[in-house]
Amino acid sequence: MTRGLLHHLSGRVVIVGSGLAGLAAALTLAPEPVVLVTRAGLGAESSSGWAQGGIAAGIGEGDSTALHVADTLAAGDGLCDPDAVAAILGDAKTAIAALERFGVRFDRGPDGAFAFGLEAAHSRRRILHVEGDGSGAAIMRALVERVRKTPSIEVLERLEARRLLVSNNRLRGLACAGPAGTLILPTNRVILATGGLGGLYAATTNPSGNHGQGIMLAARAGAILSDMEFVQFHPTALDSPRRPLALVSEAVRGEGAILLNERRERFLSATPGAELAPRDVVARAIGAEIARGGRVFVDARKALGERFAARFPLIAALCQEAGIDPAHDLIPVRPAVHYHMGGVATDLKGRSSVEGLWVAGEAACTGLHGANRLASNSLLEATVMGMRAANDIAGISAGPIATASVHNMPxxxxxxxxxxxxxxxxxxxxxxxxxxxxxxxxxxxxxxxxxxxxxxxxxxxxxxxxxxxxxxxxxxxxxxxxxxxxxxxxxxxxxxxxxxxxxxxxxxxxxxxx
CATH class of the missing domain: 1.20.58.100 (Fumarate reductase/succinate dehydrogenase flavoprotein-like, C-terminal domain)
Structure with missing residues (x-):
C-alpha cells in the first residue's frame, strides 16, 4: 500500500464530510485555507441533500425564538440542554441570512415574505423550504456551487477518513484511505461533520454507507460520547423495494394528510396531536399496527388531491416510481431510521473533549434535540454549529504541527x-x-x-x-x-x-x- 504525507496541506483546518455542517463551516472559514475531505463526491451521500422538510426558524410574524424553544423542549422529553436550545435556535436569523449569502433561495409568498410550513409538534408555521419538498437538495446545490468557486477550499473527493491521530489527548493528524493508498494529513484542527448512523439499519432514509463514522473516529481518539441510545425512526418512510427508503415528509401531514390502517381506521385520532404528534409517538403507533400484521397508509387524497404534485414534486415522483398516484391512491408507509440525537459530546463552539477536534451536525450531540428531535431542527443545527465551529477555529493559530503516522490502517x-x-x-x-x-x-x-x-x-x-x-x-x-x-x-x-x-x-x- 502506498503511504503519503500531504506536507503541502500541513496545518490547514481539515473538515471531514461534505453535508450542510461541513460546507457551512468551510464557507464561514473562507478565506482561511481549508481542506475538505469527503468519501464520495462533494455533497453526495449526505443526509442533508435528502431532507424534504426544510429548516425550522422561529422568525416569522406571530412566532418567536421563545415559542420555538418551548416546542423543542417539549419534544425533547426532558433531556434537552436548555442553554444549547436557546443558543442554537437564537441563531436562526443569522443562519438563514448566511445561507442566503451562500446562494440559497428560500420559498416566498406573493408578497415576497418567507413562506412557512407546519410540521409535527410545532406550534407555529415556521418551516422554511427551498423548491418545495426538495429543500435539502436545493440548499446543498447552492452550497456546493459556492464551495467550488471558493479558492481557499481544497476539496479531496473519494478519500475516506479512517483514523484520527492523537497524542496526549491532542490531535496530530488524520489518516485517510483513497485510490492512492494511505494518506496522512498533518493537522491539529479537525471538524468532523460526517452525518448519522442510519446505515447500521436495514430500513433507513439515510445514505446506506453512513454508519456513524465521525462517532467512531472520535470515540477511538478518546472523545466523550453522549446520549447514544436515542435513534429517531421517521414514522412515514415510503414502504417500497427502494433502498435506502424514500421519505414521505412530515410536511404532508402538516398539510392535512391523515394516517389510516388497512381497515381504513384513523388509529391516531385519539392521540394528542393525532398525525402531528411527536415522531416517536407516531413511529411506535405505526410500528404496532405493522407488528400485528397490518399496514399503514398516508391518505392525502382529501387534503391535497390534485395539488399534491405541485406542493410535493419530489415525493410525487418517488410515489410514481413505486406505482402510486398520491392524488388518488393511499401511500404505504413504515418507520425507518432517520436521525440520531446522540453523538460526540460538544460544547456550543463545537469543541469535543479532544483538543483540536470539533464536531458539528448529526455526528455531534449538543443537547439541542434531547431524547427526540423536533422536526426540521437538524438543518438549522447543522448550519449554526458548522458556523460556530468555524468561528471558534478562526481565532486559533495552527502553531507547530508534529509529525504523525499510522500503524495498521483499518x-x-x-x-x-x-x-x-x-x-x-x-x-x-x-x-x-x-x-x-x-x-x-x-x-x-x-x-x-x-x-x-x-x-x-x-x-x-x-x-x-x-x-x-x-x-x-x-x-x-x-x-x-x-x-x-x-x-x-x-x-x-x-x-x-x-x-x-x-x-x-x-x-x-x-x-x-x-
Whole structure:
C-alpha cells in the first residue's frame, strides 16, 4: 500500500464530510485555507441533500425564538440542554441570512415574505423550504456551487477518513484511505461533520454507507460520547423495494394528510396531536399496527388531491416510481431510521473533549434535540454549529504541527453483520434481552479489528447506552420499562467505558423479556 504525507496541506483546518455542517463551516472559514475531505463526491451521500422538510426558524410574524424553544423542549422529553436550545435556535436569523449569502433561495409568498410550513409538534408555521419538498437538495446545490468557486477550499473527493491521530489527548493528524493508498494529513484542527448512523439499519432514509463514522473516529481518539441510545425512526418512510427508503415528509401531514390502517381506521385520532404528534409517538403507533400484521397508509387524497404534485414534486415522483398516484391512491408507509440525537459530546463552539477536534451536525450531540428531535431542527443545527465551529477555529493559530503516522490502517467497513444485529435488537421498541443479545454479538466484532469492527463500535455504544437507560423516554422505548423516570438523566461515556460496560453485560446470563 502506498503511504503519503500531504506536507503541502500541513496545518490547514481539515473538515471531514461534505453535508450542510461541513460546507457551512468551510464557507464561514473562507478565506482561511481549508481542506475538505469527503468519501464520495462533494455533497453526495449526505443526509442533508435528502431532507424534504426544510429548516425550522422561529422568525416569522406571530412566532418567536421563545415559542420555538418551548416546542423543542417539549419534544425533547426532558433531556434537552436548555442553554444549547436557546443558543442554537437564537441563531436562526443569522443562519438563514448566511445561507442566503451562500446562494440559497428560500420559498416566498406573493408578497415576497418567507413562506412557512407546519410540521409535527410545532406550534407555529415556521418551516422554511427551498423548491418545495426538495429543500435539502436545493440548499446543498447552492452550497456546493459556492464551495467550488471558493479558492481557499481544497476539496479531496473519494478519500475516506479512517483514523484520527492523537497524542496526549491532542490531535496530530488524520489518516485517510483513497485510490492512492494511505494518506496522512498533518493537522491539529479537525471538524468532523460526517452525518448519522442510519446505515447500521436495514430500513433507513439515510445514505446506506453512513454508519456513524465521525462517532467512531472520535470515540477511538478518546472523545466523550453522549446520549447514544436515542435513534429517531421517521414514522412515514415510503414502504417500497427502494433502498435506502424514500421519505414521505412530515410536511404532508402538516398539510392535512391523515394516517389510516388497512381497515381504513384513523388509529391516531385519539392521540394528542393525532398525525402531528411527536415522531416517536407516531413511529411506535405505526410500528404496532405493522407488528400485528397490518399496514399503514398516508391518505392525502382529501387534503391535497390534485395539488399534491405541485406542493410535493419530489415525493410525487418517488410515489410514481413505486406505482402510486398520491392524488388518488393511499401511500404505504413504515418507520425507518432517520436521525440520531446522540453523538460526540460538544460544547456550543463545537469543541469535543479532544483538543483540536470539533464536531458539528448529526455526528455531534449538543443537547439541542434531547431524547427526540423536533422536526426540521437538524438543518438549522447543522448550519449554526458548522458556523460556530468555524468561528471558534478562526481565532486559533495552527502553531507547530508534529509529525504523525499510522500503524495498521483499518480495512474498509463491512456492514452486513452489524446491520442484522442492529435491525433485530436496537429497533423502535427494545428490551433487556435484545439489548444484551446485541452487546454479546457486537463486542467480539469490535475486538476483532476486522472489517466489521468500526461500525460495530457505534452499534455497541447504542446498545450499552440503551441497556443502561431503564425507562422509556423520547425515541428510546423499552417494553420492559415502559415508565418515564421522574428525574431525567443524560449519560456520557468514553469508548473505554463502553467496552468495560459491554464486558459486564456480555458475561451475564441473558436477560429474559418481560
Amino acid at each position: 480495512p474498509e467497513a463491512e456492514l452486513s453483520a452489524v446491520r442484522e444485529i442492529a435491525t433485530r435488537d436496537l429497533s423502535v421498541v427494545r428490551d433487556a434481552a435484545g439489548l444484551e443479545r446485541a452487546i454479546g454479538a457486537l463486542l467480539p466484532l469490535v475486538q476483532s479489528g476486522g472489517p466489521s469492527a468500526d461500525p460495530a463500535l457505534v452499534a455497541l455504544a447504542v446498545a450499552i447506552f440503551g441497556r443502561l437507560r431503564e425507562e422509556s423516554r423520547g425515541a428510546h422505548a423499552r417494553s420492559d420499562f415502559r415508565q418515564t423516570n421522574p428525574e431525567p438523566v443524560r449519560r456520557q461515556m468514553t469508548f473505554d467505558q463502553v467496552i468495560e460496560a459491554s464486558r459486564h453485560f456480555a458475561t451475564r446470563p441473558l436477560a429474559r423479556t418481560a
